[in-house]
Amino acid sequence: MASRFTKFCSIYVSSFRFSALSGTGAKRLTPQVLIRGLSTDSDIKYDRLVVEPITTPKPKPDVNSLVFGAEFTDHMLSVEWSADNGWDEPKITPYQNLSLAPSSSTLHYALECFEGLKAYRGDDNKLRLFRPMENMRRLNRSADRACLPGFDGEEFLKCLKHLISIDREWVPYSNKCSLYIRPTLIGTQPALGVNKSSTALLYVILSPVGPYFKTGTFSPVALLADPSFVRAWPGGCGDSKMGGNYGPTILAQRHAEMQGLQQVLWLYGEERQITEVGTMNIFMLWINENGEKELVTPPLNGMILPGITRKSLLELAKSWGEFKVTEKEFTMEDVIKASQDNRIKEMFGAGTACVVCPVNRILYEGQNIMIPTMENLEITKRFYEELTAIQYGRTPSSWSEIVD
Numbered sequence: 394m395a396s397r398f399t400k401f402c403s404i405y406v407s408s409f410r411f412s413a414l415s416g417t418g419a420k421r422l423t424p425q426v427l428i429r430g431l432s433t434d435s436d437i438k439y440d441r442l443v444v445e446p447i448t449t450p451k452p453k454p455d456v457n458s459l460v461f462g463a464e465f466t467d468h469m470l471s472v473e474w475s476a477d478n479g480w481d482e483p484k485i486t487p488y489q490n491l492s493l494a495p496s497s498s499t500l501h502y503a504l505e506c507f508e509g510l511k512a513y514r515g516d517d518n519k520l521r522l523f524r525p526m527e528n529m530r531r532l533n534r535s536a537d538r539a540c541l542p543g544f545d546g547e548e549f550l551k552c553l554k555h556l557i558s559i560d561r562e563w564v565p566y567s568n569k570c571s572l573y574i575r576p577t578l579i580g581t582q583p584a585l586g587v588n589k590s591s592t593a594l595l596y597v598i599l600s601p602v603g604p605y606f607k608t609g610t611f612s613p614v615a616l617l618a619d620p621s622f623v624r625a626w627p628g629g630c631g632d633s634k635m636g637g638n639y640g641p642t643i644l645a646q647r648h649a650e651m652q653g654l655q656q657v658l659w660l661y662g663e664e665r666q667i668t669e670v671g672t673m674n675i676f677m678l679w680i681n682e683n684g685e686k687e688l689v690t691p692p693l694n695g696m697i698l699p700g701i702t703r704k705s706l707l708e709l710a711k712s713w714g715e716f717k718v719t720e721k722e723f724t725m726e727d728v729i730k731a732s733q734d735n736r737i738k739e740m741f742g743a744g745t746a747c748v749v750c751p752v753n754r755i756l757y758e759g760q761n762i763m764i765p766t767m768e769n770l771e772i773t774k775r776f777y778e779e780l781t782a783i784q785y786g787r788t789p790s791s792w793s794e795i796v797d
């Protein structure tokens with residue numbers, strides 16, 4: 394591992410720089426200043442990674458009682474940005490609170506975007522990421538939408554892999570669990586004007602997570618389809634993973650729970666277009682109006698979050714070549730009609746958290762629409778098995794990247 398040496402050098406260089414900053418005496422030409430002077434590029438650079446390791450590691454949680462996103466690993470990765478100097482050196486430090494001005498733009502106008510991906514421990518004890526460059530590209534697109542700075546995704550991914558490697562013992566020893574990775578980008582400018590932020594912070598925290606389906610088998614979800622809640626609309630930012638999209642959904646989720654349902658089915662417009670389910674993309678396997686077996690999901694029309702699971706399932710289904718695979722808009726009316734004619738086979742949400750999550754019922758305008766996903770469970774199960782086999786390294790695939 395060359396990283397031990399790099400690590401040592403980085404700490405060395407960094408402490409030089411700190412002494413230069415805190416010193417009150419004459420300016421010294423420190424190695425860091427030299428590097429900066431020579432550098433013409435202010436993007437994120439893995440070469441500049443600085444590691445400040447933890448002194449006392451935290452106890453690891455019991456893998457059988459993990460609660461999603463409740464515990465975090467020993468370290469975090471952060472990179473500061475300013476309009477004047479570009480990206481600073483990436484730093485791995487002990488997991489710690491942030492220090493932000495109360496006026497920071499992220500706290501007032503939700504100048505924030507994030508990502509969600511996982512590291513998986515295979516039976517061969519290797520750690521793998523699933524299509525992580527897709528997350529890097531999506532975070533850059535979300536950053537654009539929030540007028541936050543873009544960055545070199547490949548270099549940042551190298552830093553992220555280094556972080557996971559340092560906290561590798563936190564990746565659960567289980568082929569049902571994983572390490573959830575949360576890259577976050579926030580505007581930190583201490584100013585109340587509704588403006589582009591002139592400073593930003595990109596950071597990553599890691600959280601060990603248990604199985605999505607606790608019983609070990611699929612548990613289906615029942616959905617509330619209430620057109621009075623709208624998640625996204627044309628010209629909005631529903632297709633970006635921006636924090637501002639999620640806070641307002643909590644009330645709708647509570648309405649669903651108060652009616653004994655698990656998730657919200659998001660509808661749009663007079664025609665009650667079906668867009669997403671909870672924080673997942675939606676898929677339906679049905680016999681369409683022409684009598685063909687077809688897998689449908691809404692197209693990326695600006696209201697749909699471009700899920701990496703969504704993209705992967707579409708590619709898998711096309712490679713099977715066993716039925717039609719279509720990205721097209723469909724409505725509550727289509728679902729009601731197809732349900733009456735027994736033409737719906739399976740419906741499921743798709744996302745990193747669960748891979749696929751079967752739907753068994755939709756409550757819409759006081760009416761229960763039963764969906765026979767659990768009775769059929771052909772492709773829902775096959776998607777789950779094929780994708781998890783790739784994620785945990787049982788099936789070799791270019792979608793899977795090893796963390797050394």
Ligand SMILES: *Cc1c(COP(=O)(O)O)cnc(C)c1O
Pocket residue numbers: 509634669671672673674698699700701702703743744745746
């Ligand atoms: C993150 C997310 C998804 C799923 O994306 P994946 O990349 O598959 O995890 C779907 N819908 C919404 C609204 C999301 O936030």
